[in-house]
Structures are given as C-alpha cells and as structure tokens.
Amino acid sequence: MNFRIKTAIHALKGAAQKNTPLCAYIYDLPALAEHAKGMVEALPKNCELYYAAKANPEAQVLATLAPIVDGFEAASGGELAWLNACEPDVPLIFGGPGKLVTELEQAVNLGVQAIHVESLTELHRIEQICLSSGKICTVMLRMNISLQGLPSTKLTMGGKPTPFGFDESELTQLLEAVKQSKYLVLQGFHFHLMSHQLDRAAHLALMALYFKTFKHWCELYQLDVPLLNVGGGIGIDYARPEQLFDWQAFCADLNELIKDFKLTETTIRFECGRYVSANCGYYVMQVLDIKKNHGQYFAIGHGGTHHFRTPAAQNHDHPFFVCAGEAEQSQYSDFAYPEIIRQAVTLVGQLCTPKDVLASQQYVESLAIGDYLVFSQAGAYAWNISHQNFLMHAPPVIHFID
Ligand SMILES: Cc1ncc(COP(=O)(O)O)c(C=O)c1O
Known part of the structure; x- marks a missing residue:
C-alpha cells in the first residue's frame, strides 16, 4: 500500500511547479473498494450497509462506493443534492437534527428511502409537507435510549441528555401521531448512540x-415494522492504526445475535462513515523547515490543520510515516540545512497558532527539509471538516489513485 502512495507522491511532485513543495490528499480508491466489499460480504444476510457521506463526500469516493453499498446517508440538504447529483441511482436516507422545512421538502420530493425524524415538531412539519403535496413519506424514529450501564466512547450522542433523537417517554405520543397520519409510514427505529467505537464486544x-x-x-405497541437502523460508529484507533476493528469477527457474532433475537426477518441497516473511508486517505506535507526551539525540534510542513483538522479535532497525535524527498542544496558552502537524526520532533503546519499541530514529539529515524510527512487514516472527517479558508493558503492537490 505504501508503495502505491510513494509512487503517487513522486508522480505529483514531478508534475508540480518548480519551487512548490507538495501538499496533497491522496485517496487510494482500489483499497477503498476492497475494504468496502469486505465489509458488505461479511454482513449477515438481512443486513445492509449505507455509507454516511459526511465522512468523505468526494465524488470519486462516492462513485467507488456506489456499486458496493446499499445506499448513502445524507445529513443536510446540501448533501442530499450532492449525493443525488453524483449518484442518482443510489438510495438515500436523510437524518440529523435541525432540518429546515425546505430540506424536508427536498427529501420528500426526492423520494428518499426514509427520513430519520428527530422531534415531534419535525414530524409535524413532514406531515404538513405531505398534506400539501399529497405525497407519502416513510419515516424512521431516531431514539435516544438509556445505555443501561454499557460503556460509552469519547464521542457519545445518546444515553444522556443530547439534542439527538427522541426521549423514550415520548414514544406513545409519537406512535399515535404516526398512526393518525394518512401520509406517514413508519418503517422502524433508528439508533446512533455513539461513534469512535473501538471495542468489538462493547459494540455487540x-x-x-x-x-x-x-x-x-x-411487542408492547403491536408494531410490524420492517427495519432497524443501528447507525454507524465503528472507530479507527489512531494511536494504534494497525489495530483495525475486527469487522469480520463482529459480523460473525452479529449473525448469532440476530438468530438469538429471532430478527432474521427484520432488515438491519448500518450507516457507517469513518470505518468505511478513513483508511483510504493520506494527507501529505513536504517539510519546509526544521528548527529547534526551547530544546525541542519542530518540522514545519507545507499545509497544516486548515487542511487536515482531524488530529486537532480529536486531540490526538496523528499516525504518519516519512517518505524521503529531494534534499534542498544550499548555494553557500558555510550553510547546512538542518536535519533531524534519531530524535523526537513535533510536526506542525504553516498556521500562526500553536494549535496547528498534527503530531507531537514523535521519534523519527531521520527527517530533512524536502522529505514528505505522510499522514495515514486521513480519508474520513479530514479535508471536509477543516477550516480551509483560514490564512488563505492554497488548497492541497487532491489526487485519486484508481
Ligand atoms: C446519525 C449518524 N449516523 C451515522 C454517522 C456516522 O458515524 P461514523 O462515521 O462514526 O460511522 C453519524 C456521525 O456523526 C451520525 O451522526
């Protein structure tokens, strides 16, 4: 895999303008396809995999996933429009808090598979839209239930007071409202209580x-609904990236669980984001400068957290490797460019804020100006969550290996 990335780096560098150090996102689309196919193949028969496009909505990523997954999950009108424009044949579901009336109209007009309803107000608005358009809308009720002592993760959206989903105490009223409606069809329930799950047993x-x-x-409400959406949330261990969540083993256990609960006739839908696309992306910064300050080394790369906010957002040291570059030659015999040999170094970007850190005090065998810092696991919640306009630096090159 690293070979493909290194080849891409050198090709990009070859094509770049003279004196323009490299700054790029590289997406390995064959690796993405292989991973997603493996995920789908491992799932029990009655399960579906939707891709939560918020993780990475690049058109090429969507095109790679379109023939593999069962559909896409959108969380805004913008995403709905984009997903529909890029892949019009792929089924869509629409979730998220605070949907605009215009976004609900858009979803109803697009005929999405389901709207995940987050409040009674939203349910009422959908009813109004259907009433005036004469259209029927399939809804899933997003529920925020108690975790009943189960462990949470560092990104937990439920089991406690949050803006997401319904409180269970509203369920009777909710079901009554859907029952009274001529336009709303209840498809089932939706849960997404946590993201960043690294523990297979806890997720099961x-x-x-x-x-x-x-x-x-x-049983209690005598419902005969066909679908249960169990959300996404499978995490990536950025501290130990080689420790991938064992999806195959999880699916084998899930298969047994489905049989134990006699749910083989119910469709179980996943809507995963991070775990699908994180590993296909790499963010590359060529080293511009190396310096020592108050006893510590810093390497300043071409780019930073305005392109790649993931480590700052998650407060972690992002995994990386060094790819040898072209050493800059000094014109003067009395000046040697600084280099780091077997030392710890902090990897930073070009922003004038001490928060622009991608990894802190990391040991490297050697690092020179002109080398490439290659941050792996950068294919999800990376470029699209970054504050790209801050300082008006040029955007990275976006490259797809296909
Ligand atoms: C409702 C919902 N579904 C799915 C996801 C995707 O989660 P992940 O990327 O952790 O799989 C999210 C992420 O925030 C979400 O809010």
Whole structure:
C-alpha cells in the first residue's frame, strides 16, 4: 500500500511547479473498494450497509462506493443534492437534527428511502409537507435510549441528555401521531448512540441493547415494522492504526445475535462513515523547515490543520510515516540545512497558532527539509471538516489513485 502512495507522491511532485513543495490528499480508491466489499460480504444476510457521506463526500469516493453499498446517508440538504447529483441511482436516507422545512421538502420530493425524524415538531412539519403535496413519506424514529450501564466512547450522542433523537417517554405520543397520519409510514427505529467505537464486544452489546429494545417496542405497541437502523460508529484507533476493528469477527457474532433475537426477518441497516473511508486517505506535507526551539525540534510542513483538522479535532497525535524527498542544496558552502537524526520532533503546519499541530514529539529515524510527512487514516472527517479558508493558503492537490 505504501508503495502505491510513494509512487503517487513522486508522480505529483514531478508534475508540480518548480519551487512548490507538495501538499496533497491522496485517496487510494482500489483499497477503498476492497475494504468496502469486505465489509458488505461479511454482513449477515438481512443486513445492509449505507455509507454516511459526511465522512468523505468526494465524488470519486462516492462513485467507488456506489456499486458496493446499499445506499448513502445524507445529513443536510446540501448533501442530499450532492449525493443525488453524483449518484442518482443510489438510495438515500436523510437524518440529523435541525432540518429546515425546505430540506424536508427536498427529501420528500426526492423520494428518499426514509427520513430519520428527530422531534415531534419535525414530524409535524413532514406531515404538513405531505398534506400539501399529497405525497407519502416513510419515516424512521431516531431514539435516544438509556445505555443501561454499557460503556460509552469519547464521542457519545445518546444515553444522556443530547439534542439527538427522541426521549423514550415520548414514544406513545409519537406512535399515535404516526398512526393518525394518512401520509406517514413508519418503517422502524433508528439508533446512533455513539461513534469512535473501538471495542468489538462493547459494540455487540450495544447491538443487543438495540435488538432487545426494538423487540420490546414491537411487542408492547403491536408494531410490524420492517427495519432497524443501528447507525454507524465503528472507530479507527489512531494511536494504534494497525489495530483495525475486527469487522469480520463482529459480523460473525452479529449473525448469532440476530438468530438469538429471532430478527432474521427484520432488515438491519448500518450507516457507517469513518470505518468505511478513513483508511483510504493520506494527507501529505513536504517539510519546509526544521528548527529547534526551547530544546525541542519542530518540522514545519507545507499545509497544516486548515487542511487536515482531524488530529486537532480529536486531540490526538496523528499516525504518519516519512517518505524521503529531494534534499534542498544550499548555494553557500558555510550553510547546512538542518536535519533531524534519531530524535523526537513535533510536526506542525504553516498556521500562526500553536494549535496547528498534527503530531507531537514523535521519534523519527531521520527527517530533512524536502522529505514528505505522510499522514495515514486521513480519508474520513479530514479535508471536509477543516477550516480551509483560514490564512488563505492554497488548497492541497487532491489526487485519486484508481
Ligand atoms: C446519525 C449518524 N449516523 C451515522 C454517522 C456516522 O458515524 P461514523 O462515521 O462514526 O460511522 C453519524 C456521525 O456523526 C451520525 O451522526
């Protein structure tokens, strides 16, 4: 894999203008396709995989995933329009808090598979839209249930007071409202209680809680609904990137769990983002300068957190490797460019803020000006979550290996 990335780096550098150090995102599309196919193939028969496009909505990423996944999840009108324009044949679902009336109209007009409803107000607005257009809308109810002692992760959206989903105490009223409506069709329930899940057993326990709750509600309210959406949330261990969440083993256990709960006739839908696309992306900064300050080395790369906010957003040291570049030659015999040999170095960008750090005090065998810092696991919540306009630096080159 690194060979493909190194080849791409050298090709990009070859094509770049003289005196323009490289700054690029490289996406390995064959690797993305292989990973996504593996995910889908491992799933139990009654499960579906939707891709949460918020993780990375690049058109080429969507085109790679379109023939593999069951659909895309959109979280705004902008995403709905973009996903529909890029891949008009791929089924869409629409979720997220604070949807505009115009966005709800857009979703109803597009005929999305389901709108994930987040509040009674939203349900009422969809009803109004359907009433005036005469259209029917399929809805899923997003529920925020108690975690019942299950472990949470560093990004937990439910099991506690949050703006996401319905409180269980509203369920009777909600179901009554849907029942009274001529336009709303209840398809099932939606849960997305946490992201960044690294613990397979904990995630399986979460699935068991969803299954138990779903069965209980179906019995209690005599519901015959076809679908249970179990959200996304599978994490990437940025501190130990080689420790991939064992999706195959998770799916094997999930298969047993589905049988235990007698849910083989219910469609179970995943809407994963990070775990699908994180590993296909690389952010590359060529080293511009190396300096020592108050006893510590710093390498300043061409780029920074305005392109790649992931480490700052998640407060971690991002995994990287060094790819040898072209050493800059000094015109003067009495000046030697600084180099780092077997030392710890902090990798920073070009922004005038001490927060522009991608990895802190990392050991390197050697690092010179002109070398490439290649940050892996940069294919999800990376370029698209970054504050790109800050300082008006040029954007990175975006390159797709296909
Ligand atoms: C409702 C919902 N579904 C799916 C996802 C995707 O989560 P992840 O990227 O952790 O798989 C998110 C992420 O925030 C979400 O809010």
